[in-house]
Amino acid sequence: MVELKNYMEVMVWQYLDEILAGHQGVCSCERCRYDIVALALNFLPPRYVVTAKGGTWAKVRALEQQFYVDVVTAISNAVTLVKSKPHHCDDD
Numbered sequence: 201m202v203e204l205k206n207y208m209e210v211m212v213w214q215y216l217d218e219i220l221a222g223h224q225g226v227c228s229c230e231r232c233r234y235d236i237v238a239l240a241l242n243f244l245p246p247r248y249v250v251t252a253k254g255g256t257w258a259k260v261r262a263l264e265q266q267f268y269v270d271v272v273t274a275i276s277n278a279v280t281l282v283k284s285k286p287h288h289c290d291d292d
């Protein structure tokens with residue numbers, strides 16, 4: 201079995217908590233977290249990879265080094281946007 205993944209999405213979720221920890225006063229409710237991830241992914245070009253389910257991620261690790269700075273920058277920009285205008289209250 202193989203699966204198709206947008207590796208940028210994997211990376212954004214992976215670094216989200218780390219970036220959030222570095223920002224004061226940003227809401228980390230589920231709605232705001234998803235908003236941050238969606239915005240960050242809209243800043244980033246998609247990187248689709250085919251992986252064997254449960255297989256090694258060796259090739260993908262190389263992508264991680266290549267795009268780390270872009271991913272961190274995109275998340276930081278997204279956090280700043282969501283912090284200035286959170287959507288979580290709109291749905292209540």
Ligand SMILES: [Zn+2]
Binds near residue numbers: 229230232233286288
């Ligand atoms: Zn929130």
